Amino acid sequence: MPVIRMENFGWRYEGQERWALRGVNLSVEQGEFVAIVGPNDSGKSTLVMAMNGLIPNNYYGVIEGSVVVKGMDTREHPVADIARHVGFVFSDPESQFLSMTVEEEVVFGLENIGLDVDEIRERVEWSLGLAHIPMDYLEKPPYELSGGQKQRVAIASILAMRPEIIILDEPTSMLDPVGKTEVIEVLREMRRSYNATIIVVEHRMEDIAPLADRFILVHDGRVLRDAPPREFFDDIDFLLEHGVFPPEPMVFVSELRKMGLYDGPIPLTLEEAISASREALSGLRGR
Numbered sequence: 559m560p561v562i563r564m565e566n567f568g569w570r571y572e573g574q575e576r577w578a579l580r581g582v583n584l585s586v587e588q589g590e591f592v593a594i595v596g597p598n599d600s601g602k603s604t605l606v607m608a609m610n611g612l613i614p615n616n617y618y619g620v621i622e623g624s625v626v627v628k629g630m631d632t633r634e635h636p637v638a639d640i641a642r643h644v645g646f647v648f649s650d651p652e653s654q655f656l657s658m659t660v661e662e663e664v665v666f667g668l669e670n671i672g673l674d675v676d677e678i679r680e681r682v683e684w685s686l687g688l689a690h691i692p693m694d695y696l697e698k699p700p701y702e703l704s705g706g707q708k709q710r711v712a713i714a715s716i717l718a719m720r721p722e723i724i725i726l727d728e729p730t731s732m733l734d735p736v737g738k739t740e741v742i743e744v745l746r747e748m749r750r751s752y753n754a755t756i757i758v759v760e761h762r763m764e765d766i767a768p769l770a771d772r773f774i775l776v777h778d779g780r781v782l783r784d785a786p787p788r789e790f791f792d793d794i795d796f797l798l799e800h801g802v803f804p805p806e807p808m809v810f811v812s813e814l815r816k817m818g819l820y821d822g823p824i825p826l827t828l829e830e831a832i833s834a835s836r837e838a839l840s841g842l843r844g845r
């Protein structure tokens with residue numbers, strides 16, 4: 559059974575003529591890593607807020623179809639019930655910080671669910687380790703941290719709750735280049751060592767393509783593509799036409815392929831792009 563199932567889902571925010579999303583059919587299986595891409599205002603945040611029940615519960619608007627998360631129809635269950643299974647990380651780490659120290663931030667949710675001291679300690683160590691936050695940061699106030707560190711603490715505080723599903727909506731978009739790289743590294747670590755379902759809206763496709771099981775393209779309120787990375791990136795022109803800019807090595811190899819110099823798959827990593835280019839160029843030499 560999928561952990562998330564959307565059937566003919568649509569949402570129109572109150573006061574808007576346009577549907578922010580319409581006709582969305584998709585399911586996410588336990589343990590999948592799903593990447594969501596699309597231009598600004600295409601409906602990506604609306605999609606992920608529908609997956610944690612914030613839509614329709616905390617927004618005014620008109621809903622169509624249904625979203626079922628861990629067997630709960632989001633029209634019938636409060637966000638608090640759904641939030642026990644779904645952790646959510648926003649773009650802006652500031653917006654989710656509530657506490658005076660890193661420790662309070664990570665421990666807060668754990669105390670709320672009534673875990674004992676040993677379990678709390680174990681989870682704090684585990685989640686900080688996963689998020690690459692040294693233990694001696696526990697006493698630090700959030701304002702002493704860099705943007706990337708703040709976002710990693712925010713992620714740790716969600717991980718500590720061990721949600722079966724974790725959704726991150728552009729977790730790197732407010733960060734400087736170093737912070738972006740740090741957060742991507744945490745996503746990589748999560749993929750490696752945490753068997754949760756991970757759903758991430760993220761523009762850094764060169765970093766996500768090797769991690770994801772699936773890419774979803776949202777465009778103008780519709781899901782236009784939903785496929786494994788190899789297939790998703792196979793038609794680079796389609797993505798470019800719909801406001802998505804794939805990593806340059808992919809675009810380059812796609813051009814070589816159009817010129818008839820290469821006929822293999824589109825590369826997902828720089829290494830693969832280099833071997834694809836080698837193959838194309840060695841073919842040229844033989845002519």
Ligand code: ADP
Nearest residue numbers: 571574578596597598599600601602603604605
């Ligand atoms: P994305 O995350 O891809 O940038 P959003 O899901 O935020 O897109 O937005 C989809 C559409 O819904 C946009 O046209 C946006 O202006 C509109 N929208 C988003 N949030 C609200 C809101 N709270 N009230 C009214 N319209 C909204």
Ligand code: MG
Nearest residue numbers: 602603604727
């Ligand atoms: Mg958004």
